[in-house]
Amino acid sequence: MHVLIRGAGVAGLAVAYELVQRGAAVTVADTASSLGAGASWCAGGMLAPYCERESAEEDVITLGKGAASWWDRVLPGIVNFKGTLVVAPPRNAFELKHFVARTTGYAAVSAEEIAALEPDLDGRFQAGLFFAEEAHLDPRAALEKLQVKLASKGVQFAFGPANETDHTCFDRVVDCTGMAAKTALPQLRGIRGEMLYLETPEITLSRPVRLIHPRFPVYIVPRGNGRFMVGATMIESDDEGPPSARSLVELLNAAYALHPAFAEARILELSSGVRPAFPDNLPRIVERGVTAYVNGLYRHGFLLAPALARQAAEVLYSNEEASFNEADRQRRTA
Amino acid sequence: MPLTVYNTELSSRLLLGTAQYPSPAIMAEAVKASAAGAVTVSLRREGARSGSGGDFWKLIQDLGVHVLPNTAGCHSVKEAITTAQMAREVFGTNWVKLEVIGHQDTLQPDVFGLVEAARILCEEGFAVFPYTTDDLVVAERLMEAGCEVLMPWCAPIGSAKGPLNSDALRAMRAHFPGTPLIVDAGLGRPSHAAMVMELGFDGVLLNTAVAKAGDPVRMAEAFANATDAGHTASKAGMLEPRDMAAPSTPLLGRALLS
Numbered sequence: 001m002h003v004l005i006r007g008a009g010v011a012g013l014a015v016a017y018e019l020v021q022r023g024a025a026v027t028v029a030d031t032a033s034s035l036g037a038g039a040s041w042c043a044g045g046m047l048a049p050y051c052e053r054e055s056a057e058e059d060v061i062t063l064g065k066g067a068a069s070w071w072d073r074v075l076p077g078i079v080n081f082k083g084t085l086v087v088a089p090p091r092n093a094f095e096l097k098h099f100v101a102r103t104t105g106y107a108a109v110s111a112e113e114i115a116a117l118e119p120d121l122d123g124r125f126q127a128g129l130f131f132a133e134e135a136h137l138d139p140r141a142a143l144e145k146l147q148v149k150l151a152s153k154g155v156q157f158a159f160g161p162a163n164e165t166d167h168t169c170f171d172r173v174v175d176c177t178g179m180a181a182k183t184a185l186p187q188l189r190g191i192r193g194e195m196l197y198l199e200t201p202e203i204t205l206s207r208p209v210r211l212i213h214p215r216f217p218v219y220i221v222p223r224g225n226g227r228f229m230v231g232a233t234m235i236e237s238d239d240e241g242p243p244s245a246r247s248l249v250e251l252l253n254a255a256y257a258l259h260p261a262f263a264e265a266r267i268l269e270l271s272s273g274v275r276p277a278f279p280d281n282l283p284r285i286v287e288r289g290v291t292a293y294v295n296g297l298y299r300h301g302f303l304l305a306p307a308l309a310r311q312a313a314e315v316l317y318s319n320e321e322a323s324f325n326e327a328d329r330q331r332r333t334a
Numbered sequence: 335m336p337l338t339v340y341n342t343e344l345s346s347r348l349l350l351g352t353a354q355y356p357s358p359a360i361m362a363e364a365v366k367a368s369a370a371g372a373v374t375v376s377l378r379r380e381g382a383r384s385g386s387g388g389d390f391w392k393l394i395q396d397l398g399v400h401v402l403p404n405t406a407g408c409h410s411v412k413e414a415i416t417t418a419q420m421a422r423e424v425f426g427t428n429w430v431k432l433e434v435i436g437h438q439d440t441l442q443p444d445v446f447g448l449v450e451a452a453r454i455l456c457e458e459g460f461a462v463f464p465y466t467t468d469d470l471v472v473a474e475r476l477m478e479a480g481c482e483v484l485m486p487w488c489a490p491i492g493s494a495k496g497p498l499n500s501d502a503l504r505a506m507r508a509h510f511p512g513t514p515l516i517v518d519a520g521l522g523r524p525s526h527a528a529m530v531m532e533l534g535f536d537g538v539l540l541n542t543a544v545a546k547a548g549d550p551v552r553m554a555e556a557f558a559n560a561t562d563a564g565h566t567a568s569k570a571g572m573l574e575p576r577d578m579a580a581p582s583t584p585l586l587g588r589a590l591l592s
Contacts, residue, residue, distance in 0.1 A: 055356050101548050189358075189389030214492060236390035279393065281357035 003316065004029060004167045007176035008157070009040035010139070010301045011294050013146045014309035015174050017074060020153045022313055027156040027170070031180075034159055035143050038178055042195055042273035044221050044231050045139035045302050046208050047071065048084050050105035050131045052300060059282050060300060061105075063307040068135035070306035075145050079135050082207035085109075085117055086129040089257055093127050095212045106131045120203050120259065136208050138223055139302055172316050173291040178276040179238060181295055185286060188295060190238030190274035194247040195231035197223070198255065200265035211258050218254035227268065230255050234299070243270045275299055283308050285315055292316065337371065337536050339483050339514050340429070340461040344371030344400065347531070348561045349516065350554065351375075351541025353406075358393045360550055365397050368554035372400035374431050374539065377424065378407035378417050391424055402463060404431035409444075411451045418455055430455060431463045431485070431518075431539075441491045445472040449479055456480025465518050468502035470509055477513065484510060485518035485539065488530060492542040494522025497529055507534045524553075524560030531564025532572065 001024045005012045008030035016026045030037070046052075049064035072079040086106075088095050100106055106129045115122035117130065151157065167173045175181055182188050205222040221229045233247045248270065255262040278284060278296040283304055286293040294312050297304050336343045350370040355361035365373055375394050394401060403421030408414040411434060418430040434451055436444025443465055449472065452462050456479055464476050468486045476484060486506060489495035497503060498520070506515060516537040517530045527538045538561055547553035 057356065098546065189393070238389065277357075279357065279362070280359035 001025070001172065001316065002170045003027070003172050003174060004170040005174045005176060006030070007038070007178065007180070008032070008035055008143075008147070008159070009038040009176060009178060010043070010143065010305045011040075011178075011297055011308065012174070012176035013143060013150065014305035015176060015294060015312045016150050016155050017146065018309040018313035019174075019316065020150065020155055022317055024316075025154070026150075027158060028150070029158040031161050032159060035147060036140065039193070039273035039275050040139060040143060040301050042193060042232070042271045043139040043301050044195075044208070044219060044229060045137045045142065046084065046134070046219065046221060047079065047136060047303055048131065048134040048208065049303060050103050050134060051084050051086065051210060052303065053103040054099050055102075056300070057280070057282060060303070061103075063283075064300065064303040065133075067303045067306050071137055071142065071302070075142060075149065078137050078142050078145060080137065080207065081135045083117075084131040084134040084136075084208050084210060085114065085121075086131070086210045086212060087114065087121070087125040087258070088127070088212040090126060092212055092214060095214060096127060096129055099212055100129060105133050117207070118205055118209065120205065121209070124259065134208075136221055137302065142302070167290070171290070174312055174316070175291055175293045176295070178295065178297075179274050181276075181293055184288065184291075185278075185293055185295055187278050188276050189236070189279075191277055191298065192235040192237040192239055192272060192274050193232040193299070194235075194243035194251070194270070194272040195229060195233075196243070196248065196251055196267055196271070197269040198228045198230060198262060198265040199226050199268050200228070200261060201226045202261040202264065203228075203259050209258060211254050213254060213257070216250040216254050218251060218258075220255060220258060228255075228262075228265070232299075238274050240272065240274055243272050275301075285312055287315065337514060339463070342400065344537070345369065346371035346558065346561075347537040347565055348527075348558050349374065349402065349537060349539040350544060351539070352394055353541055354545035355550055358390065361545070362393070362397060364544055364550045364554035365399060367551045368544070368558040370399055370554075370558075371537070372402045373397060374402045374404045374541070375425075376404050376406040377421050378405060378413070388424075395425065400429070401425045401427055402429050402431050403427065404465075405433045407435070408433060409435050411447045411454070414447075414451045415454055418460060419458075422460070428459055429461045429463065431465060433465045443467060443487075445469065448472070449475045452476050452481055453479040463516070463518075468499060468506055470505060473506060473510065477510070483514045483516065485516045487519040488517045488526070489520025489522075491519040493520055494543055495520055496522050496526035497533075500529070500533060503530060503533050503535070521557075524556045527557050528560040528564035528567075531561055532568050534568045537561070 003024045003026050005028045047068040049061045052060045109128045109130045111126050114128050179190050208221045210219045230251050277298040281298045283296040337347050346369050349372045351374045405414040405417040414434050434444045434447040455462050462481045463483050465485050488497040514536045518539040521540045544554045
């Protein structure tokens with residue numbers, strides 16, 4: 001089977017991997033000039049289904065809990081199996097109770113346990129939550145390494161605007177273009193996210209730390225070499241423009257609240273992206289003729305791409321419906 | 335008798351916010367379950383650039399409920415007015431829930447800016463629903479500015495504390511007997527909604543208490559029932575508390591020993 005995959009974000013590359021494993025001849029085309037043009041490049045890379053469940057449906061756990069082992073199998077060494085730490089400033093400590101009302105997979109941790117997990121946070125928080133089963137990865141390194149791996153398995157890559165057209169020599173097309181598929185999938189909407197990279201030698205964290213705040217919940221993900229990704233806003237908007245001053249103030253305030261030494265950190269990068277989502281904020285596979293759309297991964301790209309990619313491959317290799325294709329979803333919600 | 339605001343009858347005395355839900359699909363279900371008379375939607379952040387929140391706003395319009403755009407997140411008169419004008423274009427309504435935030439920590443309204451913005455917007459033909467405190471003098475100024483509805487807080491936004499000063503709410507009801515009064519902000523539980531409705535308020539507006547509930551759809555239904563119960567009770571005439579016990583069945587034929 002010859003398959004054209006449109007979109008070289010996390011969804012497109014994960015689908016490419018699953019198809020190539022099943023023996024397909026795959027070409028990945030993206031209208032950008034290289035990797036890194038879409039929302040995936042701005043991702044947090046947290047493989048944190050239990051934390052995400054706080055604001056999402058149970059499917060996020062069902063589909064996401066195998067993600068860390070998928071990434072670890074595909075790109076050995078890329079995943080950090082260190083869990084997630086959730087902390088709240090003393091004033092908002094009761095919010096921890098709220099946070100876990102909708103989820104599982106955590107243990108309450110004391111000030112001493114927080115210090116044992118993250119020595120640099122010693123004395124800063126009295127109570128927190130530890131999600132031991134969760135993991136994280138560096139999304140940019142993951143995308144780059146996955147591209148290299150796919151190329152070594154014979155996947156062709158075609159970058160640039162010229163690759164917009166001509167799918168006639170392929171048996172199937174998988175469209176993973178996110179918001180660019182809006183015309184075909186009118187229910188898609190964009191949720192703008194803004195994030196920044198900080199660098200400081202003064203703080204060391206081993207795992208993503210989520211700071212609970214009733215107004216500005218924020219996470220900080222260590223990327224190694226004193227670099228930290230701070231994210232991310234959630235704004236109902238498909239505006240791709242640069243981050244707003246207010247969003248930066250909120251993100252920086254949160255970083256400062258986690259550790260005052262972040263005040264002296266250098267800002268390496270400010271970025272924004274638009275996450276594609278369906279009205280229920282859950283992903284789906286939509287088949288239209290030769291094309292299967294894999295879209296709506298929302299804020300869960302790296303977490304849900306493995307499961308969606310497997311389902312997409314199954315859809316292409318059988319006529320059976322995957323559990324996330326459109327007909328099935330309509331039946332479930334009927 | 336239904337609640338009438340700016341010559342419009344609302345089908346319910348519960349008004350629901352549309353922010354912070356796990357997904358727009360759940361938000362839509364919650365609105366349906368609550369049978370809300372109107373929904374509020376914020377535009378400040380989403381629309382800062384040329385109406386880029388269009389997809390979400392379309393979902394709101396598709397709910398088929400009166401839309402009350404708000405100026406949440408505005409800290410100045412100018413911001414609030416620009417946002418109200420944009421809301422009028424986007425939603426084709428002259429309704430606006432006017433918020434001018436004055437205090438970063440408590441999100442208390444800047445009542446001076448609020449009155450000024452209300453005056454300007456009323457003159458421009460807007461139907462202004464001002465988010466205010468329970469201060470009677472400010473309320474009077476808002477009425478003078480042209481507001482026909484008052485929306486006092488009962489506790490800070492999102493605090494879920496419920497009515498902190500029921501005396502002030504009672505005084506407000508007494509001073510503005512003919513003005514629709516809607517408690518906006520601070521409700522945490524259905525019992526809070528029932529409580530302010532029992533005080534004779536005409537409606538409640540809430541968001542976080544439903545959106546952040548474990549099951550927003552069921553909580554929306556609970557708030558609708560409580561709002562209804564409180565309103566019905568206020569019309570039915572409630573007993574005043576008394577210090578002495580009064581048996582509902584007379585104890586005839588028994589000696590009174592005290």
